[in-house]
Amino acid sequence: MVTMTSADSALKSLYLGVVAEQLNTAANPLLAKIRQSTADVWGKEVRRLAQYGVNGGVGAGTEEGELPAAAGNNYEQFVTTLKNLYGTIEISDKAVRASENNAGAFVNLLNVEMEGLIRASSFNFGRMLFGDGSGVLCKVSSVSGNDVTVDSVQNVIEGMTVDILSSAGADIAGLSARRITAVDRDSSTITLSGGALTGAAEGCLVCVQGSYNLELTGLGAIFKSTGSLYGLDRSTHKWMIPYMKASVGKISETAIQTAIDRLEETAGSRVDFIVCSWGVKRALQKEFASSFVKLDTEVLDGGYKAITYNGIPIVADRFCPKGTMYLLNTADFCLHQLCDWKWLEGDDGRVLKQVPGKPLYTATLVKYADLICTRPCGQAMLSGITEE
Numbered sequence: 001m002v003t004m005t006s007a008d009s010a011l012k013s014l015y016l017g018v019v020a021e022q023l024n025t026a027a028n029p030l031l032a033k034i035r036q037s038t039a040d041v042w043g044k045e046v047r048r049l050a051q052y053g054v055n056g057g058v059g060a061g062t063e064e065g066e067l068p069a070a071a072g073n074n075y076e077q078f079v080t081t082l083k084n085l086y087g088t089i090e091i092s093d094k095a096v097r098a099s100e101n102n103a104g105a106f107v108n109l110l111n112v113e114m115e116g117l118i119r120a121s122s123f124n125f126g127r128m129l130f131g132d133g134s135g136v137l138c139k140v141s142s143v144s145g146n147d148v149t150v151d152s153v154q155n156v157i158e159g160m161t162v163d164i165l166s167s168a169g170a171d172i173a174g175l176s177a178r179r180i181t182a183v184d185r186d187s188s189t190i191t192l193s194g195g196a197l198t199g200a201a202e203g204c205l206v207c208v209q210g211s212y213n214l215e216l217t218g219l220g221a222i223f224k225s226t227g228s229l230y231g232l233d234r235s236t237h238k239w240m241i242p243y244m245k246a247s248v249g250k251i252s253e254t255a256i257q258t259a260i261d262r263l264e265e266t267a268g269s270r271v272d273f274i275v276c277s278w279g280v281k282r283a284l285q286k287e288f289a290s291s292f293v294k295l296d297t298e299v300l301d302g303g304y305k306a307i308t309y310n311g312i313p314i315v316a317d318r319f320c321p322k323g324t325m326y327l328l329n330t331a332d333f334c335l336h337q338l339c340d341w342k343w344l345e346g347d348d349g350r351v352l353k354q355v356p357g358k359p360l361y362t363a364t365l366v367k368y369a370d371l372i373c374t375r376p377c378g379q380a381m382l383s384g385i386t387e388e
Contacts, residue, residue, distance in 0.1 A: 004096065004361065007110065008352045011363055012343060015114050019365065020341040027122035029304040029315045030129055030328075033273050034371070036335045041082065046336040048078045048230075050374040052239045076237065078230035082338055082368040083133075083216050087121040089113040091352070093359040117365065120159070124208065127155050129371070130319040132220030135211035137162065140204040141188075143197050149189045150206060155319065156190055158183055160208065164192075167203040169212055175199055177209050216371050219326060223381045230372065239267075239377045247384040251283050251325070253293065256309065259327050259380040269329045269378030274314040276325035279387025281307075281316040286388055323387055327380040337369035 025032045040048045052074050061067065091113060099105035127137075137160075138150040148164075156162075157180070164175040175197060182191040190206075208215075217230075225241050226234060234240045243262050248255055256274075263269040276284070285307070288295055295307040295314075306313035320326070343351035344364040351363045373379065 004352055007091070007096065007106070008350050010110060011351050015110065016341070016343060019114060019118060022118050023121055023125065023341060025301060026303070027118075028126035028129060028317070029300055029306070030273065030275055030317065030330075031125065031335075032301040032304070033330045034333045034335055035331075036337060036340075036369075038337055038339065040336055041338050044082055044368075046078070046080050046082060046370055046372060048334075048336065048372050048374065049075050050078050051075055052237075052375070052377075076232055078232070078372055078374070080217055080230050080370045080372065082336075083214060083370050085125070085216075085367040085369065086344075087117050087365040089117050089363050090355075091361045091363075093361065096361070121365070123157060126317070127319045128216040129218050130220060130317070130321065131155075131215055131218040133215050133217050134213055135207045135215045137206045137208065139167075140164065140200055140202055140206065142202060143200045146192050146194070146197060147189050148192060148197065148200065148206070149187065151188070153183055153185050153188050153190065154322070156180060156183055156206070162192070163207050163209050163212070164197065164200050165205045165207055165212060167205065169205060172199040172204070216369070218371065219381075220321075222373050222376055222379070223326075229376065239375075242376050242378075243380040245380070245382050248323075248382045249384065249386055251280060251287055251382075251385050253288070253291070253309075255382060256325075256327070259382060260312075263327070263329070263378055263380055267375065267378040269332070269375060271312055271327045271329055271380070273328045273330045274309065274312055274325060275317050275320055275328070276314065276385075277320045277322050277387065278316045278318070280320075280323060280325050280385050281314065282388035283386060284314070321383070323383060323385045325382045325385060327382070329375070329378050332375040332378050333371065333373050335369050335371050337367060339368070341365050341367045 024036065040046055091109065095109055099109055137155040138152045141149045141151055160180045161177055162180060163177065164172055166172055174195070179193040180190050181193050221229065223242050223244060225244065228234065229240055232240055243259060245259065260271050263271060285295065295309065297305060297307055298313060300306055300313055304315060306315045308314065342365070344366050345351055346353055352361045354361055
């Protein structure tokens with residue numbers, strides 16, 4: 001007979017390893033390429049020493065003259081707070097009891113819940129890799145009833161639970177924890193659950209529930225020329241600024257090769273992964289076809305297929321900003337984590353817990369991590385590319 005105890009045991013012993021593997025390698029091709037480590041985690045923070053420039057104790061001299069003065073490597077310490085990543089499943093007591101005499105039905109119940117959790121977590125984890133840590137999905141353009149026209153629907157999907165905040169990021173009464181019930185991608189409109197959206201107006205922010213300024217330090221935060229990153233001010237640490245070429249227009253082999261050459265010339269960095277939007281990928285394929293340049297293909301970790309340029313895989317990602325291409329040396333990236341995905345356990349060691357006052361049981365996956373790029377100047381971004 002199936003019981004909540006056996007369900008709890010199955011989540012811990014059978015499902016956890018599979019789910020962690022799916023989220024680490026199959027959620028996103030870029031994530032699958034990035035190393036994950038528990039090193040450099042101190043309490044609730046990641047503290048990582050980053051070397052820049054070269055050792056200064058080198059020089060020429062006379063046969064009997066002074067030796068070069070010692071001047072060691074240059075280091076700065078990156079500091080970032082571990083971000084708290086959660087994913088929750090929910091099972092009703094009725095569903096469990098209905099399948100308690102049918103092990104197959106119960107397994108199907110758990111499978112469906114876990115597949116849904118993997119899809120939702122993969123979507124949000126992939127989105128965060130390209131975000132700036134703010135958790136902002138889009139901005140409000142106008143509101144009509146429960147329909148909200150936004151500046152982009154790239155980062156939203158039906159079923160997401162969101163908050164609408166003021167343009168300054170402040171809470172607005174009654175506009176938190178709203179479910180997205182429909183997305184009209186042609187008109188860039190989302191429909192939210194609940195009552196009237198009183199207080200929502202142009203410029204307001206649509207964010208993942210409770211996540212404002214609490215998400216991973218993604219590419220959107222790394223590819224900036226001003227402000228601070230990992231506690232260091234870019235104005236006094238120019239090596240923290242990646243190569244960024246705007247208003248590219250028509251994509252060309254020259255534009256791509258110029259960025260690759262620039263990174264190798266100035267930072268000794270070798271690009272091993274290129275990611276772009278779908279429209280940029282189509283434009284690239286069209287350009288290369290017209291030039292009779294053959295693009296090879298390869299299969300990446302996680303089973304992803306990619307075209308290649310001079311041996312460098314090129315992957316399209318739904319969360320990459322429109323008209324944008326990132327050229328990365330993934331050896332410079334690491335997802336520092338306190339631990340891999342784990343179930344949140346209660347004092348009794350159980351992962352399935354009853355929701356107070358409701359005939360529902362929930363279980364929550366947790367991961368405490370943040371993304372660090374130790375050599376921002378070794379990365380490049382081309383933007384303003386004309387899409388196909």
